[in-house]
Amino acid sequence: MALLHNSTSPKPEETDTAMAELPKASSDNNFPQSLLQLSLFPILLKFEEVVYKVKLDKTKGVCYGTNAGTSSDKTILNGLSGMVCPGELLAMLGPSGSGKTTLLTALGGRLTGKLSGKITYNGLPFSGAIKRRTGFVAQYDVLYPHLTVFETLFFTALLRLPNTLTDDEKVQHVEKVIGELGLGKCRNSMIGGPLFRGISGGEKKRVSIGQEMLINPSLLLLDEPTSGLDSTTAMRIMTTVKRLASSGRTVVTTIHQPSSRLYHMFNKVVLLSEGSPIYYGPASTALEYFSSIGFSTSITVNPADLLLDLANGIEPSDSKIAIDLGDSSEQEKKAVQDVLISSYDKNISTILKVELCSSDVNNFTYGKDATTRNKVNVEQWCTSWGYQFKVLLMRGLRERRYEAFNRLRIFQVTSVAILGGLLWWQTPISHIEDQIAMLFFFSVFWGFYPLYNAVFTFPQERSMLIKERSSGMYRLSSYFLAKTVGDLPLELALPTAFTFILYWMGGLKPSPLTFALSLLIVLYSVLVSQSLGLAFGAILMDVKKATTLGSVTTLVFLIAGGYYVRQIPPFIVWLKYLSYSYYCYKLLLGVQYSEDEVYECSKGEYCRVADFPAVSSVGLSHMWLDVAVMALMLIGYRFLAYLALNRVR
Template structure:
């Protein structure tokens, strides 16, 4: 081959391959890898040898304060090889280790595994991570975004800054057309309670998100789960076409039909975490017949393999139907399992390891070209990530933040408040103070309980996009989330104050109204920050709402309205209560040293009223500072908790 035909270069972490001439691998790569970006695939040969994985589990009570830790083997002795253009399917019953092995091959397995996994004879690295497309079994997508918006935002986040925005949008459109999603491009994704695209279309969108970066290695976990046979066939036909474009494809699948089975190039059959077969899908039946497990009737090869993986040979099923006795080997699944493992170790394992060592990887120029620059850990800049995430977040959350139910709830409460405190005057000082305290508790606890749900509901999205696929930095996500919450969280309290302030008889001046609104908005941000912190630390809605209820009750009692003579040993609680500071600031905004009200002896100063004097109306700057510290501090706690969040 001429030197000019062997050259390859890399721009922005994507390899550009020169004309392949007579190289069949290059022709395969270029035939199905074209895109509007003009980028070709970097083929990857995946090899894994003696992969094993164990986890430690707590089991039973050993001592009153300690549990017995046992080690459970999930995978053992897995070896295999997959070349560009091939589909390797992992078959096995539930719990056999298929997803664990797939996760290990994608470099996403928590902890360490034994054995070796290489990509073009190189270990897993951050540059290789950007060339792996991983499609999980559950489609983790935003329900209110359309198909087109989902792929567009993913393209803007994942493709490098050196590619223009127009080209990124063109790439998203190209993938959308390639996966046959044009007809539903403007349909929302939908969810359990929201009608959207079909299950097959949702799965194609998940695959499309990975196809945007033109991955060299595509890993799919149960891509046909929950789909009818026709839709499953369409999905796998599409995957077959992607493999023919030069990609290396590995998929787990539970119980494929015979039509699906014959589309696989290679098959790995797992039984209790151990391999019982690895080889061409078309010769699997012949291999098992050769080792003494044959079926006298025609049947789906996948069903046959799954029966064996469960320790149930076809001869046992036939004899049971005929009422005949069985040998011990046929009756005991453990003995069947041992026989299959022994046959694998004797007939397949030596040949497979020899093939692993003798089969060359893709040519060296590919492996060199496929190494992205180390500094390109993220697809785009921090500011661009914030901008895209902010726009996406506003599109998704506006349906919930400004839902008719929430607007009705806030509007109803504000109108009712205005009617209950209709034109109250300073002569009804106790009523006015009650209205101000109601402001502090309602707009302290309403946003808190709403914010507790934020991160637990987005955990799956965050794990997929930020931790496993590196769409964006965590700081970008958190900043965009914080900024995106401002218009959605501050609009409703503004509406509330507008509807209830003047009808409630509070001081009708622009200054007093503005200061009251600003205090309530600051209180909302503090309360929301506490809710975000609780949600991020606990990552459990039930636990979060329970703890939030306890905290709100404590803050309510320590707020200075219900209990005015608090014992000294517990008086410190008011200094950690944002309700206390908000209530104190609202009193300071409404009442000054010269304000008086009618009392039994004539006129009394408002600041001398026990309910006001106990809280005080001075030191407003200190109170604002305390709320600002809480607002920032709670969000820092939430961010730190998200950084420690583990993939599960």
């Protein structure tokens, strides 16, 4: 079909020439020389007969990715084919639910489930090398709210750019991207979030694009980059995207309802209707194609509006094809779609298959030296484990600098400590019941408080973790350790202050060694409690479910902690040994009292502390065994959290 060959897209020879000029152009812009190697690798993207189905769970109304062909399957993508060359901008149009984002996700190698069909990058399947040369900008901006624009891009550059660049060169590259995207005025402004105002929506979108531009991606995929933006901001963003494509990148974007100005920027268009293709080809010839099959209009319209009407099964009022099925709009819509799909199969599909088979991947490769250079270390991480840990730790501390020691949490902890100190003010050992209750309060409060805070950690960062791991930014182990270590200042500083206040106000043993050991035990319990909270959050990845499970667990640990119930029935006594509050309580008793210590149990009469019921029920021996059990809990819970995070995709 002639329409397919009237493309405004660059020919392979023209693309080679354009790409060969990139180093000179980039050098003029003072790019670090090592970065140029990343842009000398053009990618020819092909997708052929792509089919994706989901299995419907009729009882729950949810879908699961599969390629099974049962009666409960729903086809999301139905035989999509196309090709995007370096230097081209392909736009995927269609109404909501037509499969645009699903296809884009598949092209980015991020779609879970199984696809049938074939997607290749320079004739090869998706790999780690392609992933590190691919930029993916999601529809919804996933950014840390408390970082500034510069910090967001700088930390991304540190993680995604190779070790061959110095930090100064990475800073230069960040400044270049900020200038390219027009973010100079807001470079030191915080991103912002639901609870406080930051930069505008258009600026957030440009920051998201900038994160992908940092690696000079050969393949750039954007999902609804203009969604929710005004026409001027959308035009500015798409102008940037068009410029990126013109520099030799392969760019694919989904877009819901572009203006006519945006539409004329596209080299190629794929039009989808309920997962089926109804047009593929140059954007400039789309109206001509639909006019040739009878769907034309005499009035001047935005081409995108006509295409979207057709994708929705709405024919123009003055169309040459008269489809009238009475009052049944659904039947009329189905009839229009059937005509469009049939015309696509007849006029475009066959020609497209020939074009896909005849395109030569070799036209998009370079000489031996450049090819060899681009293949060096492509399968390895850009940065070392230690470097990733350092950067992630630095970023985490910077992100939490406004909330780590906020006034509300400090007030919460100190007020409880002072109130407890006043209630237990200088309690003498003769009132041993009150002293033991105070020690149990230590174990309970710092067994529950850290758990509930830790539960929020991973569910709140799920989107960020998926985004960054999908881009191959860092190892999960470096992220996990940096996250847990970064939380320690907050997790340990507040219980330290709490212990200082309540211990001395409560009149516990005034021995520096005893106080130091008591503080270490409390901090030890905090780490174990935090570990369990991290595990709950990582396993469930839902704050409501995790807090509910945490509530039930802590309630059980409270009851079985050795203070309230001392004679637990044998068939359920094992619950006591799962409670870290029990071990913390026992250790606090062990350092506060010795087995031979006595107290005045009545006037002029002294009794052994070890014989007191609340003490004898837990005992004062085998302290190192209790320490070892808590160590196993600490390691086991964190390892469980790591395994759970490893399953997040």
